[in-house]
Amino acid sequence: MITLYHHPLCAHSRFVRLLLGEYGIEPQLIEENTFERRHDFLVLDPAGQTPLMIEDPDVVAPGAGAIAEYLDETRGLALGRHRLLPDDPLGRVEVRRLMDWFGQKFFREVTDWLVTEKVYKRHMPRERGGGAPDMELVRAARANIRTHLRYIGYLAGARKWLAGDQLSHADLAAAAQLSCVDFLGDVPWEEYETAKHWYARVKSRPSFRPLLADRMPGLTPAPVYADLDF
Amino acid sequence: MITLYHHPLCAHSRFVRLLLGEYGIEPQLIEENTFERRHDFLVLDPAGQTPLMIEDPDVVAPGAGAIAEYLDETRGLALGRHRLLPDDPLGRVEVRRLMDWFGQKFFREVTDWLVTEKVYKRHMPRERGGGAPDMELVRAARANIRTHLRYIGYLAGARKWLAGDQLSHADLAAAAQLSCVDFLGDVPWEEYETAKHWYARVKSRPSFRPLLADRMPGLTPAPVYADLDF
Numbered sequence: 001m002i003t004l005y006h007h008p009l010c011a012h013s014r015f016v017r018l019l020l021g022e023y024g025i026e027p028q029l030i031e032e033n034t035f036e037r038r039h040d041f042l043v044l045d046p047a048g049q050t051p052l053m054i055e056d057p058d059v060v061a062p063g064a065g066a067i068a069e070y071l072d073e074t075r076g077l078a079l080g081r082h083r084l085l086p087d088d089p090l091g092r093v094e095v096r097r098l099m100d101w102f103g104q105k106f107f108r109e110v111t112d113w114l115v116t117e118k119v120y121k122r123h124m125p126r127e128r129g130g131g132a133p134d135m136e137l138v139r140a141a142r143a144n145i146r147t148h149l150r151y152i153g154y155l156a157g158a159r160k161w162l163a164g165d166q167l168s169h170a171d172l173a174a175a176a177q178l179s180c181v182d183f184l185g186d187v188p189w190e191e192y193e194t195a196k197h198w199y200a201r202v203k204s205r206p207s208f209r210p211l212l213a214d215r216m217p218g219l220t221p222a223p224v225y226a227d228l229d230f
Numbered sequence: 231m232i233t234l235y236h237h238p239l240c241a242h243s244r245f246v247r248l249l250l251g252e253y254g255i256e257p258q259l260i261e262e263n264t265f266e267r268r269h270d271f272l273v274l275d276p277a278g279q280t281p282l283m284i285e286d287p288d289v290v291a292p293g294a295g296a297i298a299e300y301l302d303e304t305r306g307l308a309l310g311r312h313r314l315l316p317d318d319p320l321g322r323v324e325v326r327r328l329m330d331w332f333g334q335k336f337f338r339e340v341t342d343w344l345v346t347e348k349v350y351k352r353h354m355p356r357e358r359g360g361g362a363p364d365m366e367l368v369r370a371a372r373a374n375i376r377t378h379l380r381y382i383g384y385l386a387g388a389r390k391w392l393a394g395d396q397l398s399h400a401d402l403a404a405a406a407q408l409s410c411v412d413f414l415g416d417v418p419w420e421e422y423e424t425a426k427h428w429y430a431r432v433k434s435r436p437s438f439r440p441l442l443a444d445r446m447p448g449l450t451p452a453p454v455y456a457d458l459d460f
Contacts, residue, residue, distance in 0.1 A: 061323045069322065074319050100277075
């Protein structure tokens with residue numbers, strides 16, 4: 001039994017949900033608002049961040065990177081030629097490079113600003129940073145995403161998938177970030193055809209369906225969010 | 231032949247230098263000021279960050295995490311029972327959790343502010359963010375480090391090394407961050423005895439010597455920096 005503490009708009013949690021979907025695992029999902037710093041959650045992981053995955057009886061794996069490596073180590077070989085991390089060290093360097101690119105750089109330059117300013121700040125008490133969105137950060141994120149869409153287009157134009165011939169952690173990490181931004185309607189797809197075609201392929205995978213069904217109280221996703229022919 | 235693009239006060243680069251030292255590898259070091267965004271460096275890695283490791287003929291590995299995994303995959307078994315990443319998936323989760331703790335959380339809350347404000351901003355042109363240090367950030371970092379020293383004390387008090395019975399990536403990642411802060415004289419060692427004893431053990435390792443010899447023009451390390459009996 002696998003339990004995942006997540007938040008619907010936490011891109012790192014979405015990455016793990018996609019991963020679990022690819023492994024055919026349906027986790028028990030528990031929604032966690034990390035800004036509440038809930039005691040029982042901090043006992044599980046003092047860093048207090050989502051995602052946190054628990055596999056009975058005693059595996060407590062915090063963080064998207066550690067979870068992805070753990071899943072590959074315990075179940076990767078069973079996927080055969082569809083393994084999500086290549087067998088050769090050089091291929092793994094490339095997948096991990098792009099994991100960092102999307103999970104850290106894209107998150108820091110795009111997703112974090114958009115989700116924090118447009119969503120989290122609405123729900124956070126004022127003394128913890130809640131309030132109206134800082135539109136300067138929103139605009140910066142909307143400008144920054146263009147560089148990333150160009151980069152995705154470059155990679156997807158030169159390779160079958162972002163890191164090579166096979167779907168890998170890199171595609172899922174990138175798609176997880178983009179899906180959050182897409183929920184908010186901030187991806188200028190029409191200007192980046194190659195990136196759009198790559199995203200349509202990832203979005204059509206069965207592992208993506210639960211994400212497309214996500215709804216949050218008081219928040220309507222952008223019209224194209226769940227549309228496979230966006 | 232291994233080449234490492236690094237900066238003397240880049241904590242992530244220091245982690246890789248410690249790693250290479252533990253593997254008995256002496257890299258060719260090339261100092262890179264990433265804020266210059268040098269064209270030839272960006273060609274090697276579009277993210278433009280240190281560390282970047284090159285192993286002839288064609289392995290280009292950017293980022294401390296990917297480099298650490300690559301070294302373990304290609305040379306870990308040769309270290310035998312001194313392997314720096316445990317063999318079991320559960321042990322690896324714990325090492326990677328602490329890698330993220332120090333490489334990301336500690337870096338963000340402590341090292342990045344201290345090094346950027348006290349060192350990098352002196353060398354950066356004003357239009358790229360250079361100038362006088364923001365003392366509010368320096369004070370915040372000096373307050374934050376106390377939580378981390380307590381946490382290191384808690385871990386080192388309960389285990390032989392931070393992640394368990396063996397020296398691992400976790401110890402080297404933590405020591406690399408601390409060594410930058412220690413260079414600047416901002417670690418209140420006298421108040422955190424258990425953390426201090428753990429650091430003294432890591433600092434005494436041969437892999438640490440090249441770091442203790444680091445000097446930067448115009449910057450004198452704190453008096454205890456290179457002292458093994460600090």
